[in-house]
Amino acid sequence: MLARVTAELASTMDADVAADRLAQLLVPALADWCVVTLVDDEEPRPGRRRLRDIATWHTDPALRAVVAEYAAARIGAMSEHAFLLDSIRRGELVEVRTGAADALKGVLRPGRVHGLVDTLAPTWLVVLPLVRAGRTIGALSMFGAARDALGHDELTTLRQVTAAAALALDNARRFRQQRDVAEALQRALLTEPVEPDDLEVVVRYRPAGESTHVGGDWYDAFLQPDGATMFVIGDVAGHDIEAASVMGQLRSMLRAIAVTTKDGPAGVLAQLDAAMRTLRIGTPATVVVARLEQTPEERKRGVTRIRWSSAGHLPPMVVASDGSVVVLEARDHGPLLGIVPDSPRNESEVVVERGSTLLMYTDGLIERRDRDLRAGLAELRRTLERVGDEPLESLTDALVAELPADAGEDDVALVAVRLHPQDVRAPHDDDGVPDDLAARAQVTVAPDAAS
Structure with a gap:
């Protein structure tokens, strides 16, 4: 029993799944029915409301819904002398060896729950606290109706099982808490992109780290003071919260440099590299x-220029209005950030027609164990030739569904930009961009750029 519980609960990091498995292992091996309870540490309200019954099971399939209903009603009906509350407060086993139905009704306020107890008809009950590192994280409530009360050896086994279950459930809860923090961090760092009226912008992000749900990939889209729209895609080495922290620093610094200096892509990257050296950020990106x-x-002609600079990143691609795909190679643009801070940064430019789509992405989109980057780039190009005329949401969904490896291998981030004709509003909601900036977003005259 102990080995089975340990193996089953260790194979999941979802507390609800672990509790369900635990209940179904204990019943019918040690009881006729049971309820698994967790203490919710994040619940701000005191007392019994901090308890959650998260799993139930009954040996009789016809009574499983009754047990679930009982669990849903019992916490709210408990008196201060309830066996569950007593066990959790004292951190000790509570046992009723005979007359459990009447004993239960004696600590539950009258109502529907009394009828449920009569239907379930327990003759004995045992409540054991789930204790981990001196802290009670929940409890097991075990009931018998058609079997004798637990003997000494069975109670010893149950104590051992409870200790193993407490470890697994506590790990699962810690995992959930870390995941929630990580997802909040991700949402704070990866904000919604700006969308001027004649641009449609769609972003996608899928983290690699199963335990953190964050990584070092990022995207960004914002307006510079002169109204030009700037797009960024980046990849910090690593797949954990540390990588996400560095990513957040680089993203914020890049934004600040671009907005305050009004520089083009090469100038922004050069200053970001210098800032990394000054602040001793040694993680490459x-x-x-x-x-x-x-x-x-150019506006009269219905064309737009894309100026870009790359710090060792994969080349953006443009799906032209005629469906052809152009790879924006970065020749002599410079190395990764954080490697050679004084390295010169260059940039290139290309003129595209309205109706074209710009795609920027990280290596997780195309790289996987059975396919190198060169083959991945070729596959991405073929996929864009096939789905490039799809609505932008559908296009990005197809890329994320078809190209990457299984979730967990690498982060995936991408930003897709469709340049709609400027006499037609792009299909997106009002994003709150100030009218004066939105109006200037596509009429900016660029300084000379190396092409």
Whole structure:
């Protein structure tokens, strides 16, 4: 029994799943029915409301719904002398060896729950606290109706099982808490991208770390003071909270540099690299920065220029309005960030027609164990040729569904930008961009750029 409980509960990090497995292992081996309870540490309200019955089971399939209903009602009906509360308060086993039905009704306020107790008709009960590192995290409530009360050896086994279950359930709860913190961090770092009226922007992010749900990949989209729209995709080495922390620093610094200096992509990356050296941020990262620009003459012609600079990152791709795919190679743009801080940064530019789609992505989109980067780039290009004319949401969903390896191998981040004709509003909701910036977003005259 102990080995089975340990193995089954160790194979999941979901507390609800672990509790369900525990209940079904204990019944019918040691009881006719049972309830698994957890103490909710995050519940701000005191007393019994901090308890959650998260799993039930009965040896009789016809009574499983009754046990579930009983568990849903019992905590709210408990008096201060309830056996569950007593066991959790004292951290000790509580046992009623005979007359359990009447004893239960004696510590539950009258109501529907009394009828449920009569239906379940327990003759004995045992409540054991789940204790981990001196802290009570929950309890097991075991009941018998068609069997004798537990003997000494069975109670010894149950104590051992309870200790193993407490360890597994506490680990699962800690996992959930870490995951919740990590997801909150991710949401704070990866904000919604800006969308001027004539641009449609769709982003996707899938972390690799199963335990943290964050990683070092990031995307960004924002307006510079002159109204130009800047897009960023980056990848910090690592797949954990430390990588996410460095990512957050780089993302914030890049934004601040781009907004305060008004520099183009190469200038922004050069200053970001210098800032990393000054602040002693030694974690390497790849980044590509792209800026959409347009002169009044280009606006009349219905074209837009993309200026971009890459710090060792994979090349963006453009799906032209005719469906062809152009790879934006970065020749002599410079190495990864954090490697050679004084390395010169260059940039390139390309003119595209309205109706084109710009795609920027991290290596998790195309790299997997059975496919190297070169083959992944070729596969991405073929996929874009096939689905490039799809609505942007559908296009990005197809890329994330078809190209990456299984979840957990690497982070995946991408940003897709569709340049709609400027006499047609892009299909997205109002994003709150100030009207003066939105109006200037595609009429910025760029400084000379190395092409």
